[in-house]
Amino acid sequence: MEVLLLTCLVILIVYLLNHYYFTYWKRHGFCQMDSPMWLLGNISDLFFFRKSFSNCFIDLYEKYKHHKYIGCYFTYKPILFVNDPEVVQDILVSNFSSFTDRPRFVDEVRDPISTHLFNIGGQKWRELRFKLSPTFTSGKLKGMFPIMRGCGKTLRDFMLKNNSNGKNVFNFIDLFAKYTTHNIVTVIFSIDSDTFDDPDNVFRKISANFSEPSKRQHIMDIFSFLVPNILHAISIFNFRSVTANVNDFVMNFVAKIVKHREDTKFQGNDFLQLLIQLKNQGYILTKKNEEVEQNGDKTRSENINIMKKLTMDEIAAQVHVFFVGGFETSTATMSFCLFELCRRPDIQKKIQEELDNVFGASTNFDDVTYEMFNNLKYLECCINETLRLYPPLSILFRTCTKDYKMPDTDLIIEKGTSVYIPAIAIQRDAEIFENPLEFTPERFMDSPTGNGKANGGFYLPFGDGPRHCIGERMGKMQAKIGLASVLWKFSVEYNNKEDFGDMPELQKTQFFLRSAKPFNFKITPRI
Ligand code: HEM
Numbered sequence: 001m002e003v004l005l006l007t008c009l010v011i012l013i014v015y016l017l018n019h020y021y022f023t024y025w026k027r028h029g030f031c032q033m034d035s036p037m038w039l040l041g042n043i044s045d046l047f048f049f050r051k052s053f054s055n056c057f058i059d060l061y062e063k064y065k066h067h068k069y070i071g072c073y074f075t076y077k078p079i080l081f082v083n084d085p086e087v088v089q090d091i092l093v094s095n096f097s098s099f100t101d102r103p104r105f106v107d108e109v110r111d112p113i114s115t116h117l118f119n120i121g122g123q124k125w126r127e128l129r130f131k132l133s134p135t136f137t138s139g140k141l142k143g144m145f146p147i148m149r150g151c152g153k154t155l156r157d158f159m160l161k162n163n164s165n166g167k168n169v170f171n172f173i174d175l176f177a178k179y180t181t182h183n184i185v186t187v188i189f190s191i192d193s194d195t196f197d198d199p200d201n202v203f204r205k206i207s208a209n210f211s212e213p214s215k216r217q218h219i220m221d222i223f224s225f226l227v228p229n230i231l232h233a234i235s236i237f238n239f240r241s242v243t244a245n246v247n248d249f250v251m252n253f254v255a256k257i258v259k260h261r262e263d264t265k266f267q268g269n270d271f272l273q274l275l276i277q278l279k280n281q282g283y284i285l286t287k288k289n290e291e292v293e294q295n296g297d298k299t300r301s302e303n304i305n306i307m308k309k310l311t312m313d314e315i316a317a318q319v320h321v322f323f324v325g326g327f328e329t330s331t332a333t334m335s336f337c338l339f340e341l342c343r344r345p346d347i348q349k350k351i352q353e354e355l356d357n358v359f360g361a362s363t364n365f366d367d368v369t370y371e372m373f374n375n376l377k378y379l380e381c382c383i384n385e386t387l388r389l390y391p392p393l394s395i396l397f398r399t400c401t402k403d404y405k406m407p408d409t410d411l412i413i414e415k416g417t418s419v420y421i422p423a424i425a426i427q428r429d430a431e432i433f434e435n436p437l438e439f440t441p442e443r444f445m446d447s448p449t450g451n452g453k454a455n456g457g458f459y460l461p462f463g464d465g466p467r468h469c470i471g472e473r474m475g476k477m478q479a480k481i482g483l484a485s486v487l488w489k490f491s492v493e494y495n496n497k498e499d500f501g502d503m504p505e506l507q508k509t510q511f512f513l514r515s516a517k518p519f520n521f522k523i524t525p526r527i
Helices: 002-021 053-064 085-094 122-136 138-164 172-189 202-211 215-226 228-237 244-264 271-280 288-295 312-343 345-359 370-374 377-389 423-427 472-489
Strands: 069-074 077-082 169-171 396-399 418-421 490-494 520-525
Touching: 053 077, 053 423, 077 085, 085 396, 085 418, 122 138, 122 271, 122 312, 138 172, 138 370, 138 472, 138 520, 169 172, 172 202, 172 271, 172 312, 172 472, 202 244, 202 312, 215 228, 244 271, 244 312, 271 312, 312 345, 312 377, 312 472, 312 490, 345 377, 345 472, 345 490, 370 472, 377 472, 472 490
Parallel strands: 077 418
Antiparallel strands: 069 077, 169 520, 396 418, 490 520
């Protein structure tokens, strides 16, 4: 009898707690999504690998898009899902001071690699963003251009060599991953790594670790994005934001190469050298015009301690985020773009005509200049359109850092609440973009945001506001060079059209947007 009573009591307590947690939004006056599932809330599909990360959010958006914003639960954590471009703009730009952070797992002591620009918040983020901004000015990008062009040439030569040996089908996701890994390693460390021919290349192994995470790592990624406080609680059991292999390699490699440079007084023309300046003097030396560009950065703040130096751990953490940021996003952009170009040979032909016109008499990639690349306007539109249909980081996140009253209502978003913006779903909304699933680069011809029919933030592949992507220019340049390297010399088509439906199926264990199937495309040399 007592056991029965006790069981009933426990069930009642669990029921009441469940009810209490899952009515947070109603109690605060907001609408909320239906039927959160016990323990998992509204995203059980993610935990059971039933849908990709992006599809999960696209489906929620489709169901609730006529709410400007709506509450939901990821596990028991209340999350505000924002659908309306004007509210998006409010959060990312106009009222940024109430939403300065991302809900991310950071642990300086037990997991120093997690303390990078993407993850950290508050004053620490403000200072770091200010210090790192000179790394990404247009002047620095121009300085890096010859190195990046060299990587494009290596990609093209690899294809030419294999093609003359009879190989004409390549998995372009893998091929572009090799190219971006090669590129990012060169611009960070000035190391010419053999990512194309060496199957045991250590950098390629590390990048493969990001793009093909295990189910366990994917669950950890979900936790670290959606409910970082739970990850914090379990970090006493030694959970980390990356695998031990990646952590050890990055931390040890960076420490070793910095020491080597300091011992030998070697100065590289690369990111690492700029980070070493931040370690030794606390700031990066900039030219006058770069200062102007940097001062335009909205993160500028009066309270920045210019002299504060970065530690070795902080340098390694930034190397890590540049590597991940520069690798996976550009690989996805180039491979989805080529996927669409196989479907649309007419658009592919227009790009090739533009390449022929702009590159003119140049027969060698070394003769192609930075200015010529900047003149590839149609290719740029194709990249912008790819990023609309397939934004590699399909959801944006913010943490409310100061209680925020929603305009024209009495509703308050409480400090600590996570806010999610389903960028991919907004960018595929037929009420914003005409024929949204059609690849139409022309919509970017006269408009940097693709002529969307909405006010506010509706084109968000690089985010918006002071926390927008710091590497946007570099990411786009990397994608432009990679695509130009392929399309200048080759035409590309599906190897087997039946492999793909209307839209590529997406991987379910990947946080970034990635096709579930290899992109095996056939190349034919252009005459
Ligand atoms: C096509 C290429 C790329 C895409 C689509 C992309 C996309 C994004 C997006 C959506 C964000 C979040 C913005 C927000 O929350 O408002 C972001 C942030 C960031 N990205 Fe990128 N990215 C790309 C390339 C790069 C590259 C090349 C690097 C570095 C080498 C980089 C480094 C970062 C960093 C450090 C942040 C965090 C910025 C901050 O919080 O202050 N990204 N990126």
